[in-house]
Amino acid sequence: MVGKSLTSRYEIVDKLGEGGMALVYRGLDKLLHREVAIKVLREQYASDEQFVERFRREAQAAASLSHPNIVNIYDVGEVEGVHFIVMEYVHGRSLRRVIQEEGRLSPVRAARYALQICEGLQHAHERGLIHRDIKPHNILITPDDRVKVTDFGIARAASTSTLTQTGIIIGSVHYFSPEQAKGSNIGPRSDLYSLGVVLYEMLTGEVPFTGDSPIAVALKQINDPPPRLGERRPDCPPALVRIVERALAKDLLERYQDAAQMAGDLRRYLWTAGADGPESEAEATQVLPAGEWQYARRAARSRRRKAGWGAWAALAAVALALAAGVFWPFFRAWFYVPEVRVPDVTGRPLEEARRILAARQLTLEIAGRAYHERIPVDHVISQDPRPTRFIKVNRSVRVTVSRGPELVVVPDLTGQDLRQADVTLSQAGLKLGETGEGFSAEIAPGLIMAQDPPPFARLEKGMQVNVTVSRGPSVNAVVVPNLIGMGYDEAVAQITAAGLLVGRVIEEVRPANAFRPGTVLDQNPPPDTAANPGDPVDLVVSRTIGEGLAPGAGRLKQATVSLSVPAGPAEQVVSIVVIDAQGSREVYRRVHAPGDRIVRDVQGVGTRIRVRVYLDGTLLKEETVE
Numbered sequence: 001m002v003g004k005s006l007t008s009r010y011e012i013v014d015k016l017g018e019g020g021m022a023l024v025y026r027g028l029d030k031l032l033h034r035e036v037a038i039k040v041l042r043e044q045y046a047s048d049e050q051f052v053e054r055f056r057r058e059a060q061a062a063a064s065l066s067h068p069n070i071v072n073i074y075d076v077g078e079v080e081g082v083h084f085i086v087m088e089y090v091h092g093r094s095l096r097r098v099i100q101e102e103g104r105l106s107p108v109r110a111a112r113y114a115l116q117i118c119e120g121l122q123h124a125h126e127r128g129l130i131h132r133d134i135k136p137h138n139i140l141i142t143p144d145d146r147v148k149v150t151d152f153g154i155a156r157a158a159s160t161s162t163l164t165q166t167g168i169i170i171g172s173v174h175y176f177s178p179e180q181a182k183g184s185n186i187g188p189r190s191d192l193y194s195l196g197v198v199l200y201e202m203l204t205g206e207v208p209f210t211g212d213s214p215i216a217v218a219l220k221q222i223n224d225p226p227p228r229l230g231e232r233r234p235d236c237p238p239a240l241v242r243i244v245e246r247a248l249a250k251d252l253l254e255r256y257q258d259a260a261q262m263a264g265d266l267r268r269y270l271w272t273a274g275a276d277g278p279e280s281e282a283e284a285t286q287v288l289p290a291g292e293w294q295y296a297r298r299a300a301r302s303r304r305r306k307a308g309w310g311a312w313a314a315l316a317a318v319a320l321a322l323a324a325g326v327f328w329p330f331f332r333a334w335f336y337v338p339e340v341r342v343p344d345v346t347g348r349p350l351e352e353a354r355r356i357l358a359a360r361q362l363t364l365e366i367a368g369r370a371y372h373e374r375i376p377v378d379h380v381i382s383q384d385p386r387p388t389r390f391i392k393v394n395r396s397v398r399v400t401v402s403r404g405p406e407l408v409v410v411p412d413l414t415g416q417d418l419r420q421a422d423v424t425l426s427q428a429g430l431k432l433g434e435t436g437e438g439f440s441a442e443i444a445p446g447l448i449m450a451q452d453p454p455p456f457a458r459l460e461k462g463m464q465v466n467v468t469v470s471r472g473p474s475v476n477a478v479v480v481p482n483l484i485g486m487g488y489d490e491a492v493a494q495i496t497a498a499g500l501l502v503g504r505v506i507e508e509v510r511p512a513n514a515f516r517p518g519t520v521l522d523q524n525p526p527p528d529t530a531a532n533p534g535d536p537v538d539l540v541v542s543r544t545i546g547e548g549l550a551p552g553a554g555r556l557k558q559a560t561v562s563l564s565v566p567a568g569p570a571e572q573v574v575s576i577v578v579i580d581a582q583g584s585r586e587v588y589r590r591v592h593a594p595g596d597r598i599v600r601d602v603q604g605v606g607t608r609i610r611v612r613v614y615l616d617g618t619l620l621k622e623e624t625v626e
Contacts (some may be wrong), residue, residue, distance in 0.1 A: 001025060001040060006079050010038060010086055018149070021045055021055065023027070026089060029074075033332040038088070039082040040368045052083060057084045062152040064428075067119030071140065071150040075427060077420075081510050084455060090148050095198070097137035103205045104233065107240050108273055110202035112114050113139070113267040122259035124152075132246045134194035135175040136201065167540035173221070174216040181218040183203070185502030192256045196247025203240070214218065221310070222250075239269045270361030286488045342397060344387035350378045350401055359395035371461075377404035405460040407569060410617075412455035413448045413467060421448055425465055426538070441530045442475065443470035456573045456589075457617025474532040482527035488518040488541050496538050503536030503581055505581070507543040507605075515542035558603050559611050559625045561588075565596040574598060575614045 002025070005011045009031050015039065016024045027038040045051035059076035066072070075086035095113065099105070105113075111374050117139060131138075131152060140148040177193035179186050187213040201207050208226035211217040229241050243265050249255040256262040291622060340360045345353035354364045367384070375381050382401045385391055408429045413421045422432045450468040451458055478498050481489040490503075495502055508521060515521070522540040525531055561576055576588035587602050602611055605623070613620045 001296065003080075005030075005478060006082065006084055007077055010036065010084075012038060018305050021051060026084070029086070033591070035089040037071075037087045037148060039087065046081050046083060053533065055083055055085075062087075064127060065124055065129070065152075067120055067123040067150055069116045069147050070123065076423070087150070088148075090140045090150070092140055092142040092148075095136035095141055095202070096148075098141055099136055108270065110199060111240060111243075111266050111270055111273075112145070113141070113147050114195060115263055115270065117149060117198070118192075118259045118266060120147070120149040121191050121195070122263060123190070125191070125259055130186060130188060131171060131191050131194075133175070134191050134198060134439060135172045136198055136525045137172075139198070149606040159285035173217045174209065175220050176218060178222045179252070181221045186259055188297070189252055189255050192247055192259060192262055193249075196244055197260070199247065200226065200229060200244050203229065203236055203244070206223060206232075210520050225250075225373060234330050237269070237273070239272065243269065247453045281518040300436060338428045339390045339392050342383075342385050342387055342389045342391055345380050345383055345397070345399065346387070347375060348380055351379065353380050353399065356550075357397055362391070363394070363396045365396040365398045367379065367398040367400055369403050371403040371404070373405055373460075373462075375402040375404075377402060407458040408461050409571075409573070410451075410453050410455055410457045410459050410465060413465070414455070415443065415453050416448050417446055418467075418469065420446075421467060421604075423515075431462065431464045433466040436466070436468045437471050438468045439472070439474040439532050440470040441473045441525070441532055441535070445470055445472035454617055456575075457540055458569065458572075466475045473530045476533055477530040478533060480523075480525045480529050480531050480537060483523050483537070484521045484527065487516070488520065488539070491523075491539060492564045499533040500531060501534060501536045503538040506538070508540055517543055557606070557625050558601060559609070559623065560604060561598070561611060561613060561623075562602045563598050563621070565592045565594050565598070567594045569616075570594070573614075573616050576600060576602060576616065577612045578602050578604045578609060579610040579612070580604030 001012050001023070003015055003606070005013065006027075009032055011028045012025045014026050016026050018024065022039045022041050025038045025040065027036045028034075029036050032407040033162055041052065041055045045055075056076070059073055062071070063073040063076070070088060072088040073085060074088065077084060077086075092102075092505060099406075117134070121131065121134070124283050129152070130153040130210055131149065133151065134149075138149065142148065150297050159484055159548065173181070175197045177186065177190040181192055204378060209217050209220040209224065229236055229244050230238075243262070246254070247256055247262060256265075262367070328439065343357055343360055344354050345364075348356070350364075350366075357364050370381060372381055379402045381402050383400075384398045399435060399543055406429070410430065411424050411428050413424060416424065418432070418435065438449060438451045447470055448467045449470040452466045459465070478500065479496045481498055486494065492502055502526075519541055520539055520543045522536040525535075531537075558581075563574075564571055565574065570593055572594070574588070574590060577585055577586050581604075589602055592598065606610075608624060608626045610624050612622045
């Protein structure tokens, strides 16, 4: 697979690793110029409908998730029997490798990793998805210590049936929950048990249960209590020990009921430990109600300092009372700041909102920008403080400014069937619109031959793309005659007799003794292929040095296109089209950023050529060269 391209967009660079059902490669997204990870289904499974369905389910489940602790899914597809998923490429190491290279981790570091895994699982569980295979191999650690959960390959909706299918157990037995080992129905608490095993391994460097066979390990998961963490890691804080023990409870009622509950205990432990560790063993191990834990440490410090500050506080109170009585009349006028009612600037243009606030002696501060379907670009979406509230003058009002509707790049649907096009558009944030039919001698029946808007144009997110589906060649299709070797005039007569039209005429200079001037050297479409009546036939004819051009051709002209990409989206498609005696053709297409400078020489043949420049499918400028 290394060196191959998938859908002409994703180039496979090298192999990263492999799993039970798929191989993982590092790739390059040539359209967006970014590194990606590409998971390709193993060849022996590609013909197995059950494995293909599980592979597709991985993409569908993970693509619905968007969280900083979960690996993003960008694309999914199939090319010539190769099923693949395009994912976010994460620089860093797997947690498996971290444990192998560094051994057991410090309690604080292990708790931080576990908390981030918890937050990713909470996001998935809230959307009805269970990971089912939480283990260090599926946890990636970035260089800045951010956790990314990957491989939702066996995740299914929480409402589906059991863990086993046709006798095959899905998952990794060392990290199974008891209910997984039994083949019973599983839920979010099963992922938390597996997370408890991962946290145990981070703290001790080894999993709690081992055996001579997977069955032996599974039986221990069902029946045996885990070896006590305090014995394997004596320096582990009791509060963290209790978190691991609760996560590894066999009884579902004794286990954490959801990821938010476990994340709360992990946060409390990390807050109590602090940057320099707990103040005392009693403070580090105290179990507090959820509403009170955040005040415990502050109250303890306050009590220790209260006695020492008492005398100073009394003295300060006396001094303040004296100062207030003597100097207050003088200071009041200086320190008094009038208040004004906050005006409503939502929906207004940014500069108008700035002027309205300035009239009330308030300043405007841009808190951020966001896409909005109805509010135009550079208009205010929301404000803080809210309208009608009173605040002191010279304060700032923070506003969120609209970016306008979100624009996305229209994908190229040519050659796809309607189901593939629907998936492609959905991944791009667009919808399939009206479907028409037409005849095409080049596109097979049932596949898309044209679309509106065209590929690479920019369209508002959520809008529709209309397509035309090929019905194959017309019933009145004609056979393209063999014109190679004929003179130009004879070839034109043959084209006309067949009910076709003369297309572009391209001349090639050949030695005088090689071909008679005007001889047809090549043609498109090729001889004996089917075409619809009225379709053009392009010709390549010979010309010797010093001879005049064949009919339809002209002199070679050159033009220079120079422009700067205007302000707008971060990625804009610039294309240059030349229209001359040979027809219309695109001579330049590339993605640019605002401010890029483009200088391009183009050539055309004929007495007059036209050069058009398009930006995201919209005509930007046109020039005629005579």
